[in-house]
Amino acid sequence: MEEWLTDARVDIAILYRYTATLPEGEETLATVDSYLIGPKGDRLTAGGEVPFASLDGLPFILPGAPNGLRTALDAGARHARIALAPAIEADSLPLQKQLTAQERLYTVLPLHAVWQEVQEGKLQAARIVEPPFQRTVAMAFSKAKGPSRAITAVTAHLVRIVGEMGTLGMWRSSPAADPPPAP
Numbered sequence: 602m603e604e605w606l607t608d609a610r611v612d613i614a615i616l617y618r619y620t621a622t623l624p625e626g627e628e629t630l631a632t633v634d635s636y637l638i639g640p641k642g643d644r645l646t647a648g649g650e651v652p653f654a655s656l657d658g659l660p661f662i663l664p665g666a667p668n669g670l671r672t673a674l675d676a677g678a679r680h681a682r683i684a685l686a687p688a689i690e691a692d693s694l695p696l697q698k699q700l701t702a703q704e705r706l707y708t709v710l711p712l713h714a715v716w717q718e719v720q721e722g723k724l725q726a727a728r729i730v731e732p733p734f735q736r737t738v739a740m741a742f743s744k745a746k747g748p749s750r751a752i753t754a755v756t757a758h759l760v761r762i763v764g765e766m767g768t769l770g771m772w773r774s775s776p777a778a779d780p781p782p783a784p
Contacts, residue, residue, distance in 0.1 A: 602741075609745035612752050615759070618737040619673040627739040630763045631772040633711045635670075635734040636726040638698075640705045646725035653729050657683035662697050662706045665690035670736075674709060677734060698724065711736070713771040738763070738772065 639646035678685040718724040
């Protein structure tokens with residue numbers, strides 16, 4: 602995506618960033634917590650929060666490297682001196698969710714990725730804390746072009762959608778992404 606922005610093949614990109622500081626020209630849309638996702642009835646995810654150290658040795662289905670989430674998880678595990686050894690590596694989000702539910706595996710995802718399954722009671726989610734494992738949703742723009750009226754309109758629409766989803770509890774939106782107050 603970054604290459605496409607540089608080459609002006611796309612005008613806007615929505616990216617996950619796992620660092621607190623964004624590259625120049627990017628705007629924070631939201632801060633997204635990561636959740637340990639477990640099957641229905643799982644004790645570990647039933648409490649709503651789980652310390653990062655509790656991920657030690659769990660049977661995971663995680664994306665294979667290279668992947669931003671996987672790289673950040675592996676770095677966090679090294680820092681916490683715990684072992685993350687996935688039982689299965691799969692880049693498919695539907696497969697991750699299905700095997701977590703059916704095979705009693707765990708995965709790590711943002712809440713919005715499993716929102717429907719959690720609401721339906723198929724999966725459980727516990728926010729990872731101590732330390733929190735977060736990512737930033739950033740909006741990046743092509744550096745080769747100035748924003749056209751269309752890009753400005755799309756950007757405003759994206760900011761509104763992110764703000765609305767933040768009010769549902771999927772993430773913490775940045776002040777710029779908060780929806781305007783109702784009249």
